[in-house]
Amino acid sequence: MSSLGSACSTTEGAEFSIKCNPALFPYTDEEGIVLSVIGKSDGDSIDNGQDLIFDPISEQLIRKLFQDKNYTSFTFNGDIEFKNSLFNLTYSPYYLLADLYLFNPAFPEISIHLVSRETIRLTSGMEVFNFSNSFDLSFGSSIFYYEHSYENTVFSLFDLSIKKPEELISFSTVYGVAADIGFFLNNDSKFIPKLSLQVKNINSDLRINESHAKSAFRQSSLFLFETYSQLGFGKSFKTKWGRFDLGIETYFTDIFKEVAPKQTQVGVSYQLGLFSVFSSLSKYYQNLGLRFSSKHFNVGVTYSREKDLGSFQNQHDDSVYTGVEISL
Amino acid sequence: MKSLIALILLSLLISCGKKEESTPTQNIQSEIINALNHDDYKRALTLIERAAIDLPNDPQLEYYKAQAYSIKAGIDIYSLFPLMKMKLFSVAITEWDNVNKYSERNNQSVNSTISGTRELSSKDDLNKRKEEILKIPLDKVTFEVTMEHKGLYYNYMYDNDGNQTDVVSSSCYGSLKITSDLFPKKKSITQHIYFEIQADEKCDDFYPKEIEARERNAHRIVRAEAARFIDSRIKNIKDQQAAQKYIKAGFALFESVPILRKLPTLVSSNADIVHTALKILDKTSSSNKIDDRLQKNVGQQMGILSSFLIIGSLKNAIDFDKVQEPHDIVCELRPEILLDYYPHVRVGMKYLIKSAEDSKFTEKNKENIKKIQSILDSAPNELSDKQKARIIDEITEYTGDNC
Numbered sequence: 001m002s003s004l005g006s007a008c009s010t011t012e013g014a015e016f017s018i019k020c021n022p023a024l025f026p027y028t029d030e031e032g033i034v035l036s037v038i039g040k041s042d043g044d045s046i047d048n049g050q051d052l053i054f055d056p057i058s059e060q061l062i063r064k065l066f067q068d069k070n071y072t073s074f075t076f077n078g079d080i081e082f083k084n085s086l087f088n089l090t091y092s093p094y095y096l097l098a099d100l101y102l103f104n105p106a107f108p109e110i111s112i113h114l115v116s117r118e119t120i121r122l123t124s125g126m127e128v129f130n131f132s133n134s135f136d137l138s139f140g141s142s143i144f145y146y147e148h149s150y151e152n153t154v155f156s157l158f159d160l161s162i163k164k165p166e167e168l169i170s171f172s173t174v175y176g177v178a179a180d181i182g183f184f185l186n187n188d189s190k191f192i193p194k195l196s197l198q199v200k201n202i203n204s205d206l207r208i209n210e211s212h213a214k215s216a217f218r219q220s221s222l223f224l225f226e227t228y229s230q231l232g233f234g235k236s237f238k239t240k241w242g243r244f245d246l247g248i249e250t251y252f253t254d255i256f257k258e259v260a261p262k263q264t265q266v267g268v269s270y271q272l273g274l275f276s277v278f279s280s281l282s283k284y285y286q287n288l289g290l291r292f293s294s295k296h297f298n299v300g301v302t303y304s305r306e307k308d309l310g311s312f313q314n315q316h317d318d319s320v321y322t323g324v325e326i327s328l
Numbered sequence: 329m330k331s332l333i334a335l336i337l338l339s340l341l342i343s344c345g346k347k348e349e350s351t352p353t354q355n356i357q358s359e360i361i362n363a364l365n366h367d368d369y370k371r372a373l374t375l376i377e378r379a380a381i382d383l384p385n386d387p388q389l390e391y392y393k394a395q396a397y398s399i400k401a402g403i404d405i406y407s408l409f410p411l412m413k414m415k416l417f418s419v420a421i422t423e424w425d426n427v428n429k430y431s432e433r434n435n436q437s438v439n440s441t442i443s444g445t446r447e448l449s450s451k452d453d454l455n456k457r458k459e460e461i462l463k464i465p466l467d468k469v470t471f472e473v474t475m476e477h478k479g480l481y482y483n484y485m486y487d488n489d490g491n492q493t494d495v496v497s498s499s500c501y502g503s504l505k506i507t508s509d510l511f512p513k514k515k516s517i518t519q520h521i522y523f524e525i526q527a528d529e530k531c532d533d534f535y536p537k538e539i540e541a542r543e544r545n546a547h548r549i550v551r552a553e554a555a556r557f558i559d560s561r562i563k564n565i566k567d568q569q570a571a572q573k574y575i576k577a578g579f580a581l582f583e584s585v586p587i588l589r590k591l592p593t594l595v596s597s598n599a600d601i602v603h604t605a606l607k608i609l610d611k612t613s614s615s616n617k618i619d620d621r622l623q624k625n626v627g628q629q630m631g632i633l634s635s636f637l638i639i640g641s642l643k644n645a646i647d648f649d650k651v652q653e654p655h656d657i658v659c660e661l662r663p664e665i666l667l668d669y670y671p672h673v674r675v676g677m678k679y680l681i682k683s684a685e686d687s688k689f690t691e692k693n694k695e696n697i698k699k700i701q702s703i704l705d706s707a708p709n710e711l712s713d714k715q716k717a718r719i720i721d722e723i724t725e726y727t728g729d730n731c
Contacts, residue, residue: 070365104364106398107629154621158628216358 007247007267007280009196010234012186015298015325018088018123021196021232022140023184025125030327031084036298038323040075071317073308074098087124094118099219099308108157112169113219116149125182136186141179146204149173152212152220178204196232199255201225208253219308223263229256242272284308289321298325360392369396387615391622394608394629401601403633451562458558461510466547471508473543476518478502480531483524499524500531504542510554512561517553594640599672606633606679630683637676641669663723667716671709678704 008020012027015034076096082089095117102110125140149171159168182198206225212218223230234247250264262283269278279288289302300323305316356379363372373396376389383389481499484492500523507516521538525531612618613626645666651657666673681701711719 103361104395105367106364106395106403107625107632109625156625156628158632159624216361 007232007249007265009198009230009232009249010184010194010247011245011269015293021182021184021198022123022125022142022180023138023182023196025123025140026127026138029085033328034081034083034325036323036325037078038321040073040319040321070102072100087122090121092119101217101219103217109154110157111154111217111219112151114151118147119144134187134189138184141181143177143179145177147173147175148206148225152218154218174205176203176205178202193233193235198230200230201227223251227254228252242270245269296327364395364399367399369399372396387612387618387622390608390612391626394605394612397601397605397608401598401605403602403636451565454558454562458555461551461554464551466551469510469547469551471506471546471550473539473546474505475535476503476505478531478535495527497524498527500534502535504539506546506550508550508554510550512557515557594644594672599637602633602637603675606630606675610679610682627683630679634676634679634683637672638680641666641673644669659727661723663720667711667719670711674704674707
């Protein structure tokens, strides 16, 4: 999994907070309509994927794919959000994910993981408990309808030469309603961290395919579409030179079933005025980003080093994520 | 409050199990794939040996071994590509349909030019017609008998000196032409007649009787001959279809010449490594633990490697730079070079047939494939000098007469 921002489930007050944790809803006060797009804008990824499917397969292309980068990944997400003080309504017509892995030059095979997802989501939250004016517990939840089309397959280049792509790639679609719930415990203590607990994609029909997850060449997403949980700790420091936020998040399968320590993510962000800089580190993902936020326009760029194949990948891939938000 | 929070967190972390990311076996498999991706066949083979301690005879590991040997032999995607649908790599995947239609049109036009544009009746139609003819009652069979040639021989007596003396008797001969609506156009059958007459008799007095006698018995003959004419036409169709197949194959080979030129040269030492890879693939395919993906890959790769052996050998033996038209493929063949590659061609043919065992092609050409298989089974691993010399002489004689 990868994200534009750092570990943010305990970062209250930011424009994107609700996307990190619905329990942060009481800390937002924005109203209006927001259009946003986020994409992985690695030119090589898009070019290579396009070349492989739409252009003649030449010796030069295959040589380039094997020698430069035989793993190609593409991500795109677009949202239209309606915000008010009571709820957020978000329509995401496109969440596109495409991972393409070409392996074994003696008899080349292509492992493809494709996702196209459409959701409409209603989010809200409230403060539920205040203790001694020091501890604030808030609760938030999202309920959403999803239409999830996916394909995860592997075929040889020989298959690609004798069959049409549509014979090899055939999407399955799953429809359903799922929910996220979150808790956020804020406090003004100097030493006690903020705490977040979330369960995502409750009632999702999507499951991790264990054989794909453990395969040396099949790909699958983890902690994205299936039911999973998250535990986060954070601390904010407000100074006259800006605000620092530290956070650490760890993931669990299902509802706090098995912890995945290798997915633990540490994040830090610094905000001064309209600018913020953020960074996060985990075993397989490291990123550094910059964000500019104004009343009507937000833009962010993140440079990311990724091992999407986890322990099955020797070297990190470099990617750039770009996000743009326009508030009307 | 602080204690409660600490207790909740501690219980979460202790009670949850740890998610297993991957096993050592899966890790080593990914390392093997990484080694293959970087053409490091030596490292791949070392890792495979290590993994095989825990997983002996594992088909996946055997498959990876075959890949490592393929890389060792210099077989990589660049040499495979010309063999995979040779015509189709000049256009994008999205336009392959159009190329198929173009190629079909081209083939048809070549076939028509060489074998004529006469439309043949189908074999089914002809067989149907034959059945109809054989069911016609004899009294409904119509025909016409006409005298074509006639003549007379005199049979002489000879004296002791061998001189002709008197006429002893005369012999009359003639050929009767029988035509019928049941025969194809312009077809007829001929019957010969021969009879003796006395010296004072005339042939013309007897011809009508002979014709009448033949007419009485001709119904069965005419019906049988009409059926035989149809058999002959069916055989012609089969011969023409066979000829068309050879024409198509020759045309496809000729069209592929520019791409065959790009194939890497088959070096004997590399070819021996390809034999090893093919043997491993063959062993992998017979494993009962093999999954569908591996089974398919093994079959496809066996086909490509064995084709590479055959076509690589041909490439070495034919001077493709001098090939300007299809017939040149035979004329520019250097038989002595081809025979040096005979073991590789033989191995290539053996595994090519094996790789196509369950294909539609094999289903349609069962008989021919059986014949080729029995030839391969009885063919020697190496040709003797005498055998080579004989083959070279035959090819040289053919090219001498026809090139």
